Amino acid sequence: MGKLIIGIDVGGTKVAGGLVTQKGRLIESQIVPTHADKGFRKSYAQITNLIGRLLSAAGGADNVKGIGICAPGPLNPKTGVILNPPNLPGWRNIELARMVTREFGLPSRVENDANAAGLAEVLFGAAVGYKDVFYVTVSTGIGTGIIINRKIYHGKNGIAGEGGHVSIDYHSPYRCGCGTLGCIEALAAGPGMARRARVMLEQEHGLSSVLRDLVGGHAEQITPLMIQEAAHDGDRVAKAVLDDTGFYLGVWLAGMITLFDPEAIVIGGGVSRIGKPLFDKIRETIPGHTINGFATETPILPAKLHTNVGIYGAASVFLPAGEEAGT
Numbered sequence: 001m002g003k004l005i006i007g008i009d010v011g012g013t014k015v016a017g018g019l020v021t022q023k024g025r026l027i028e029s030q031i032v033p034t035h036a037d038k039g040f041r042k043s044y045a046q047i048t049n050l051i052g053r054l055l056s057a058a059g060g061a062d063n064v065k066g067i068g069i070c071a072p073g074p075l076n077p078k079t080g081v082i083l084n085p086p087n088l089p090g091w092r093n094i095e096l097a098r099m100v101t102r103e104f105g106l107p108s109r110v111e112n113d114a115n116a117a118g119l120a121e122v123l124f125g126a127a128v129g130y131k132d133v134f135y136v137t138v139s140t141g142i143g144t145g146i147i148i149n150r151k152i153y154h155g156k157n158g159i160a161g162e163g164g165h166v167s168i169d170y171h172s173p174y175r176c177g178c179g180t181l182g183c184i185e186a187l188a189a190g191p192g193m194a195r196r197a198r199v200m201l202e203q204e205h206g207l208s209s210v211l212r213d214l215v216g217g218h219a220e221q222i223t224p225l226m227i228q229e230a231a232h233d234g235d236r237v238a239k240a241v242l243d244d245t246g247f248y249l250g251v252w253l254a255g256m257i258t259l260f261d262p263e264a265i266v267i268g269g270g271v272s273r274i275g276k277p278l279f280d281k282i283r284e285t286i287p288g289h290t291i292n293g294f295a296t297e298t299p300i301l302p303a304k305l306h307t308n309v310g311i312y313g314a315a316s317v318f319l320p321a322g323e324e325a326g327t
């Protein structure tokens, strides 16, 4: 009935919030610092102040259908409890959905940020028109969301879709933050890319690269953005790093296609902004690493929602196709 949805995106450094219409139009957005280092109470005050301002902008609670909140995992969307996210120190077993519902008298749901972003891409982003989609966000980590019949698949305990922690190389020397060796996150997210460039430069001192010059010999200062720009300018080391990253992502996504046979794969996040060189390598790699004979037909789509994807995602759990996503 034309009611608005409040979407709140809680990150390690900032909380973004907005008002989203039932047709997926963002009509108001605001950002405040999370103050995560000051503990849960301070962060929670930031969140509730923001919700209060958005309620005023909406003209009162009567005009709002619900409050969707997305946050880094691990969390349980079924119970609305934030467990112990590494990016939010001091948040331990927080019954966030219940607290927000009690405070504002409106239904509230909590969702994993990658799941929420995946649902938003299906409802009004890159994957409009598809029902069964595997979503990936590649930035400082790799988050994934499994969308089946335009709804988030949560699994028994609410923690399905942690695809970034599927290992594709258990003999890799690189241990992931989760404790396992060779997770795709450890191999292909931003820090993994930077590390690969650093290792190449350290192992071959004679190798000339604009990356070496950019950081004045301090290879530990190399960033994914530098790699992207250097590759664009034809730097051999940077191009090799992008090639490796695309290969690893391709091998991993081939496995996901073998498992899910999705209608489409959407790739978002900062690393995905590298664009064509990365996507080309992923598309080239997939067919040789899956038994799915139709894999070449699986669209590998760049995400469409960027800046406000968290707000859209959080609001999505109250949109009709996502309704059963939360409790």
Ligand SMILES: [Zn+2]
Pocket (backbone or CB within 6 Å): 164, 165, 166, 176, 177, 178, 179, 180, 183, 185, 186
């Ligand atoms: Zn891992």
